[in-house]
Amino acid sequence: MRSEHSLQRRLGLGLTLGVTLLWLVAVAVSGLVVRYELNKVFDSALEETAQRILPLAVVEVINRDAATTPQRILPLAAHDEHLTYLVQDAAGNTLLHSHSADRQVFGTQPHTGFVSTPTHRIYGAAAVRETFWIQVAEPLAHRRKAALEVIGALLWPLTLLIPLSLAGTWWLVRNSLRRVRDYRNAITAKGAGDLSAVRAEHLPTEIEPIAVAVNQLLELLRRTLEAEQSFTANSAHELRTPLATALAQVQRLEQELPTGPQLDKARQIEATLRSLSRLSESLMQLAKAEGGRLLSDQPQDLVPVLVLVVDELRRNARVPIQLDLPEGGILSSTLDPDAFAILLRNLIDNALKYGAAEQPVSVRLAPEGILRVINAGPVVPTEALPRLRSRFVRATSDVPGSGLGLAIVDRIAAGAGATLQICSPASGRTDGFEVVFDFHNTVI
Ligand SMILES: Nc1ncnc2c1ncn2[C@@H]1O[C@H](COP(=O)(O)OP(=O)(O)O)[C@@H](O)[C@H]1O
Numbered sequence: 001m002r003s004e005h006s007l008q009r010r011l012g013l014g015l016t017l018g019v020t021l022l023w024l025v026a027v028a029v030s031g032l033v034v035r036y037e038l039n040k041v042f043d044s045a046l047e048e049t050a051q052r053i054l055p056l057a058v059v060e061v062i063n064r065d066a067a068t069t070p071q072r073i074l075p076l077a078a079h080d081e082h083l084t085y086l087v088q089d090a091a092g093n094t095l096l097h098s099h100s101a102d103r104q105v106f107g108t109q110p111h112t113g114f115v116s117t118p119t120h121r122i123y124g125a126a127a128v129r130e131t132f133w134i135q136v137a138e139p140l141a142h143r144r145k146a147a148l149e150v151i152g153a154l155l156w157p158l159t160l161l162i163p164l165s166l167a168g169t170w171w172l173v174r175n176s177l178r179r180v181r182d183y184r185n186a187i188t189a190k191g192a193g194d195l196s197a198v199r200a201e202h203l204p205t206e207i208e209p210i211a212v213a214v215n216q217l218l219e220l221l222r223r224t225l226e227a228e229q230s231f232t233a234n235s236a237h238e239l240r241t242p243l244a245t246a247l248a249q250v251q252r253l254e255q256e257l258p259t260g261p262q263l264d265k266a267r268q269i270e271a272t273l274r275s276l277s278r279l280s281e282s283l284m285q286l287a288k289a290e291g292g293r294l295l296s297d298q299p300q301d302l303v304p305v306l307v308l309v310v311d312e313l314r315r316n317a318r319v320p321i322q323l324d325l326p327e328g329g330i331l332s333s334t335l336d337p338d339a340f341a342i343l344l345r346n347l348i349d350n351a352l353k354y355g356a357a358e359q360p361v362s363v364r365l366a367p368e369g370i371l372r373v374i375n376a377g378p379v380v381p382t383e384a385l386p387r388l389r390s391r392f393v394r395a396t397s398d399v400p401g402s403g404l405g406l407a408i409v410d411r412i413a414a415g416a417g418a419t420l421q422i423c424s425p426a427s428g429r430t431d432g433f434e435v436v437f438d439f440h441n442t443v444i
């Protein structure tokens with residue numbers, strides 16, 4: 001799973017970002033509401049204080065002897081003042097003020113009602129036909145601090161919310177995708193040639209139709225391939241007996257015919273029947289190679305198979321076959337011995353057929369599971385090499401053949417999960433042809 005495309009990562013980040021943004025919007029809106037409400041409460045407190053103090057101050061000032069000397073109200077105990085007040089007469093002379101009232105804050109002219117300065121909120125009221133004025137001031141910083149504390153308290157949960165949301169989404173998505181992951185693993189665990197249905201249980205409803213469609217497709221593919229393979233195998237098999245009978249009859253006819261044009265014709269018919277019989281044999285091999293089941297559960301020693309096939313081919317070979325076996329003489333592999341024999345026959349047969357006359361064919365089996373079949377001869381053009389694996393494709397027309405040999409070998413390699421390399425010229429030479437069959441994956 002590439003991490004930038006991971007659903008888990010996307011949902012985790014996206015949802016966390018969304019939740020954080022929503023929370024911030026909620027905090028901002030709450031901040032505005034809180035500020036509005038706090039202002040209302042503080043204003044009301046300011047108004048209440050002014051209206052409570054003013055009558056007391058008036059009585060105090062009237063009862064005083066020297067009414068024009070400003071009087072500072074001494075604090076009962078040392079404390080910070082959030083509210084400061086100033087009592088003035090109509091001319092603007094200060095009659096009374098709280099102990100830490102700052103004259104600068106209140107302005108020159110007294111007024112009634114609320115006024116905001118850059119630093120303070122001031123409420124003014126008048127009494128006794130506007131001969132006594134009171135102004136109560138409250139620093140705005142005090143209100144701001146209160147609002148900020150509320151917003152701060154609302155922001156704190158974010159430190160918990162972000163990791164919780166990340167972890168929660170991660171866990172939830174991971175848990176919800178567990179079945180999808182199982183399904184993915186089931187698909188990847190299947191070999192390339194395994195067309196059996198993929199087990200899909202308890203998949204999310206969004207994914208289930210995909211699994212059903214995949215299984216239907218696999219089933220269709222399997223049936224089509226089986227039909228094609230069984231058709232090839234059956235028709236090749238059905239051709240075998242009539243071909244053998246026809247061949248036997250032609251051979252008998254040849255014995256009865258005197259030398260002459262009729263015998264030549266009979267010999268031509270025999271050659272055609274033989275190549276037909278080889279073709280039907282190749283088709284059967286191809287059907288086996290494509291039919292799968294090229295690996296067995298029990299590993300077997302493949303060296304005797306190689307020795308047997310080489311001995312058999314040596315009997316009719318024009319050139320010697322050099323055989324290099326692994327040290328110890330054992331190569332245990334799960335590759336099906338029949339498939340290995342078919343592969344060997346096709347490769348060595350090609351080397352004998354297309355190799356240069358009087359130059360040996362070399363067959364080497366390395367202990368790690370690499371087979372090389374090398375022959376001398378003219379170089380096959382590089383651009384023609386990849387196509388030789390296709391059915392009925394040939395690079396020569398001088399020697400008869402069907403063009404199926406390398407296709408069979410290629411199918412066996414693919415079915416066994418092995419690799420096949422075709423090179424010309426052969427490695428370390430300037431001419432010849434080399435086929436490397438690397439089946440180390442099957443070696444035990
Ligand atoms: N050992 C080889 N040396 C040279 N050419 C080869 C060799 N093996 C295969 N070829 C080329 O690849 C072609 C395809 O081979 P193959 O599939 O076995 O079909 P066929 O042998 O029936 O022609 C051959 O026609 C030949 O041109």
Ligand SMILES: [Mg+2]
Nearest residue numbers: 350401405406
């Ligand atoms: Mg061939």
